[in-house]
Amino acid sequence: MDPATWRAVPYMLVSLAFGVGWFALLAIAVPFSIMLVIFWVGIPLVLLTTFACRGAAMLERRVLRAALGVRIADPYRARPERGIGAHVGWLYKDPATWKDLGYLLLLFPLSLVEFVVSALSWVGTLTLITAPFWHAQGEVLRFNDALALDSWPGAVLGTILGFCMLAVTAYAVRGMAWLHGTLAVVLLSGSEEERLRASRARGIDAAEAERRRIERDLHDGAQQRLLSVAVDLGRAQAKLDHAPEEARLLIAQAHSGTKAAIAELRDLARGIHPAILSDRGLDAALSGLAARAPVHVDVAVELGTADERPPPAVESIAYFIVAEALANMAKHSAATEASVRVTKENRQVIVDVWDNGIGGALVSAGGGLSGLADRAATIDGVLILHSPVGGPTLVRAELPCEW
Incomplete structure (x- = not known):
């Protein structure tokens, strides 16, 4: 059986606790905070609730990756550098904030269905597989008045049916995991347009930072050395006729500076793209x-x-x-x-x-x-x-x- 199925099994059984917890928190915190906004006390509570939603959604993305193999990157827009108003606008104008809230509210009914289906399927499967054990203990597995496993042939048949049901249960778990993962991708990831916009923005910022780094390295390194070389050569030219020994030393110094500048330019080129x-x-x-x-x-x-x-x-x-x-x-x-x-x-x-x-x-x-x-x-x-x-x-x- 695919290991992904076994990773999904505990998630289907445990996610109900998260669904109930977050639904209860939001059902209480959101109306209560909004009601208190008129007294100003509710404003920090609304912000705190929003950040809690984001934290829960971020945690859920990582749990989904570990349990269902669904990789969802955090889709939030870039945070402004300063300003309370800018931060509030950044928080509530981001579509990902509202999609996080929608996912957390849907998690309760979704996880409830998954838990009920998973629990009943696994209990029925394990009960049938262990039918010979229960028969040996004197227990009778009775499904209705007409169907009961009250003999050894019936118990063995129950075990066979249990293994058949195991395959059905595994496929049911995989199907629910796929549906859950699909819903999570829709609600917990950014739209394609948002993702591409964020990717382009980060790429532009990275290119701009790299350009500034190259300019800084050229200005502080090779450019200064070449300027020093030019000064030494100018001084050597002025001393060439009346002080040839000093001119020779200045030329040697300029030669060393040129080699150092070439080395710095080579290191800079290697930093851009190594040959x-x-x-x-x-x-x-x-x-x-x-x-x-x-x-x-x-x-x-x-x-x-x-x-x-x-x-x-x-x-x-x-x-x-x-x-x-x-x-x-x-x-x-x-x-x-x-x-x-x-x-x-x-x-x-x-x-x-x-x-x-x-x-x-x-x-x-x-x-x-x-x-x-x-x-x-x-x-x-x-x-x-x-x-x-x-x-x-x-x-x-x-x-x-x-x-």
Whole structure:
């Protein structure tokens, strides 16, 4: 039997508790908060209830992923930097807020039906399968006046019917899981237009941040060195006739500055797109990154033959995700070993970077991991971070080869 079925079974039996809990909370909190708005006390209660809805929806997305294998990214619009009014508008103008509320209200009747159907199906199935046990205990399984398992042949027949019913129950669970997952995708994910708009916005922001970084590196690095070279050459030209030894020293100094500027430009170009990645692919490029790491890093790249290389954009994003993850590991994690694994699954490139450090990493606004998430979003990819305090840390990127 498919393992996905067994993962769905406990969810069908337990989700009723969440459905009842959230329905009861909303049925009490929403009217009560709105009623108190006229006294101003209700305003923070309304906001608190809204944030609670969002938190519950975010939790449900992660539970659905673990239980039903349904991957739903948080669809919320980008949060404004400042202003109470801007934050309130951001919260209540976002369609995802109202879709979260709708899902949580529907979760109660939906989970009730799933629980009743699942519980009755499993109880009936297990009862039939264990019919010989009950017959040996002197119990008679009676379904109605005309149908009862009161003999050994009847008990064996019940067991056979129970295994047949097991298959039916499994398919029923899978069907309910599919319907539940479909409803969750409709209500808990953003519309295609919203998703594309958010992806484009994040891509534009990432490109703009990269442009500013390049300008800053050019201005503070190579440009200053070349300016210094020009000054040294000017001074050498002025001293060439009457102080040739000083002019020679200035020319040597300008020569060293030129070489340093070339090295900085080469590093800058490598930061934009490393040549080894274009020439030899991810395996060689990531092996080079691992060799420069301060701890031992195992690298495994399983992408098929050289003719099956992912698109250049996917390779570039995968490279920089690994580079940033290893750089963060070296700075903050106190790790002693790490691993990088790149595989191809269902037209997706999966990048896993693991280390045994102290954990506690966060995707914060303006941080390196946030920038990588924005890079991945430009091709509809997803960056997932699992880094509990105490470790270990796992950075996973799921990058589609088609977008």
